[in-house]
Amino acid sequence: MSGGVIKSGITLAAIAAICTLLVAATFQLTAERIAANEQAWLERSLEPALSGVIFEGSVTGSKLEIPPPHDLPGNDTAMIYRVFAEDAPVAALFAVTARDGYAGPIRILVGIGVDGTVTGIRIVDHRETPGLGDRIDQSRSDWVYQFDGRSLADPVEARWLLEVDGGEFDQLTGASVTPRAVINAIRDTLIYFDAHRDEIFLLPASEEQL
Amino acid sequence: MTTGGFLERMHTGLWRENPGLVQLLGLCPLLAVTSTFVNGLGLGIATLVVLTCSNILVSATRRWIRQDIRIPIYVLIIASLVTCIELIFKAWFPALDRSLGIFIPLIVTNCAIVARAEIFASRNTVAASFFDGLGMGAGFAVLLMAIGFIRELIGKGSIFADLDMLLGGEPVRGLVLVDGGWLLAILPPGAFFSLALAVALKNHFDRKRDAARRATMPGSARRTGPTT
Numbered sequence: 001m002s003g004g005v006i007k008s009g010i011t012l013a014a015i016a017a018i019c020t021l022l023v024a025a026t027f028q029l030t031a032e033r034i035a036a037n038e039q040a041w042l043e044r045s046l047e048p049a050l051s052g053v054i055f056e057g058s059v060t061g062s063k064l065e066i067p068p069p070h071d072l073p074g075n076d077t078a079m080i081y082r083v084f085a086e087d088a089p090v091a092a093l094f095a096v097t098a099r100d101g102y103a104g105p106i107r108i109l110v111g112i113g114v115d116g117t118v119t120g121i122r123i124v125d126h127r128e129t130p131g132l133g134d135r136i137d138q139s140r141s142d143w144v145y146q147f148d149g150r151s152l153a154d155p156v157e158a159r160w161l162l163e164v165d166g167g168e169f170d171q172l173t174g175a176s177v178t179p180r181a182v183i184n185a186i187r188d189t190l191i192y193f194d195a196h197r198d199e200i201f202l203l204p205a206s207e208e209q210l
Numbered sequence: 211m212t213t214g215g216f217l218e219r220m221h222t223g224l225w226r227e228n229p230g231l232v233q234l235l236g237l238c239p240l241l242a243v244t245s246t247f248v249n250g251l252g253l254g255i256a257t258l259v260v261l262t263c264s265n266i267l268v269s270a271t272r273r274w275i276r277q278d279i280r281i282p283i284y285v286l287i288i289a290s291l292v293t294c295i296e297l298i299f300k301a302w303f304p305a306l307d308r309s310l311g312i313f314i315p316l317i318v319t320n321c322a323i324v325a326r327a328e329i330f331a332s333r334n335t336v337a338a339s340f341f342d343g344l345g346m347g348a349g350f351a352v353l354l355m356a357i358g359f360i361r362e363l364i365g366k367g368s369i370f371a372d373l374d375m376l377l378g379g380e381p382v383r384g385l386v387l388v389d390g391g392w393l394l395a396i397l398p399p400g401a402f403f404s405l406a407l408a409v410a411l412k413n414h415f416d417r418k419r420d421a422a423r424r425a426t427m428p429g430s431a432r433r434t435g436p437t438t
Contacts, residue, residue, distance in 0.1 A: 008279045015271070015283050019290035026294040030301035037304040131393040 049111035049120035055083035133178035223345025235322035250358025254351025262343035269339035365395030
């Protein structure tokens with residue numbers, strides 16, 4: 001009886017060890033490629049929100065992590081990627097999260113030029129309804145492009161709303177919660193940028209975490 | 211294992227006991243990822259590889275595994291294989307990995323895999339289990355691709371869109387027949403309708419074949435159709 005238990009235990013331990021070895025070997029073989037892929041994907045996904053911005057180096061070179069609590073949308077650590085040309089700041093890219101989407105959080109990239117105008121908005125991740133709310137996604141419609149070149153002065157802060165709410169921006173038929181959440185997030189990011197502009201570009205880059 | 215045995219296993223997996231159509235196993239990933247053909251193909255290949263490898267490993271170790279600890283061992287083997295597959299997808303097919311998301315790690319919970327380990331691999335030779343894994347995996351993959359194809363065609367009006375996620379290279383828009391389609395097909399109800407249609411079609415063909423067989427062989431009392 002107890003001999004059986006011990007035998008079972010040894011078999012299980014042996015198989016667990018072999019399986020762990022297998023996973024560890026695969027991890028070793030793929031780790032480098034996976035890290036390179038993720039870096040490339042991040043760069044590729046960040047650049048579109050900086051349309052028309054000429055900068056030096058990579059987007060991820062000067063990352064700033066803002067731990068909560070902060071005044072940016074979302075309550076997790078916010079990322080700010082700063083880009084420079086000839087050592088002068090040209091734009092900042094905010095990776096923020098709108099918590100009030102229709103189906104979970106919406107992750108948004110907000111690119112803001114040093115003068116406070118939007119250089120581009122990209123929706124990174126969302127779970128909005130296909131065909132309705134998902135038209136905020138740049139691959140589904142041109143909706144996000146209407147923010148390009150806008151700023152807190154154009155329109156004034158109080159008009160950063162959907163047309164249906166008395167604002168200036170186009171709505172999406174059949175979806176109101178989703179675009180509202182996105183507009184609020186963009187507006188709050190612009191307000192944050194306005195209040196912290198100098199500070200953002202002066203802070204040293206956050207340490208790369210491995 | 212003879213060629214006949216191989217064909218027999220393939221026929222069983224692809225048609226007679228198709229894990230999706232007959233055993234109705236692994237329906238969660240089947241319904242969830244089949245919004246496009248390429249998603250179906252990707253998850254189909256991943257499931258096929260995991261199923262074949264797990265069948266081989268379970269069959270190879272069947273003599274040392276005591277009856278009372280076999281389930282934890284199946285889980286260990288399957289979970290390790292899935293983790294490896296996930297890492298491989300992340301390294302070589304990052305776009306597809308992003309598109310399939312949580313459903314790659316969730317292959318662990320695909321009951322078709324543990325079912326084959328328990329029903330087949332633990333009682334048969336390595337070769338037979340290998341063929342069984344191939345057949346069952348192919349049956350599941352073909353069903354995923356078929357449903358993905360239909361839902362993409364009706365829901366988005368395109369054929370083979372985003373194949374670059376699997377093949378790499380330039381983005382493939384696929385063959386776009388109409389811009390936009392009947393949305394319902396890519397929403398969850400479309401998945402249920404498509405699967406129901408596929409099961410009904412299979413039953414229809416089986417019944418027709420049985421009827422034809424009875425007509426040509428009067429008096430034959432042979433039992434046909436699925437045995438489970």
